[in-house]
Amino acid sequence: NPFGDPRYFFIQNGDLHLVSKAGPVYEDRYMMAVFNRDKLINQIENKVMLQLTGEDFRIDPDTYPLLKFVMTPVELPSPEADLRDSDKNDSAFYLLVFFDTERHDFHGYQMPKNIGYVWANREWSEPVASDPDYDEIMRYIPIGSGPEELGQEQTITRRISEDFLAAYPDYETVPDIINIGLMIDSNTLEGRAESSLSRIWFAKKPSQ
8 A cells, every 4th residue: 555554544334434634654754754754655644545456356347337436525625625736636535446558657656547536625617637746647537526515425426438538538448447446635735634435336327
């Protein structure tokens, strides 16, 4: 796990709660950046990414065109947070869908292109956005925004192929999905955030 230690995550009533906040490691981050950088990178608590799938995971988006998941935004990061700005790129929820594309070097990790389904702090005018620091590998698609629906469960349905081609228009076909991840972060603006996830599944038709 290259991005953080999920020590504040917890399970309640069957839901996985993602909690991002500064912890003991964060307090020593400046000294650790010099003397123990590996521990700083691997155990920082307010930028956490979890891989949910194993090495043999593979989904053909033609066979299962729909991605469905149930989540709840609980607490948004700092009001200034905006994923489109590298200096403000915090969010309470990311569901990351990785595709079998060419790999790109990202801090020593070979990362394929992915889509982050995110809960944004505010509504965006564009259907797909990106952060300049991660534009080569990640595009954001908002599934909701703002504080008005905090605490309210959201059932999301996305057509994977349409989203991929909108996010990466240079592609003519949609590669297989090879990984699913979760992420939450509040480290850029040094706040805290929380959301929960109840379920993720792939379906052939909306009624499934």
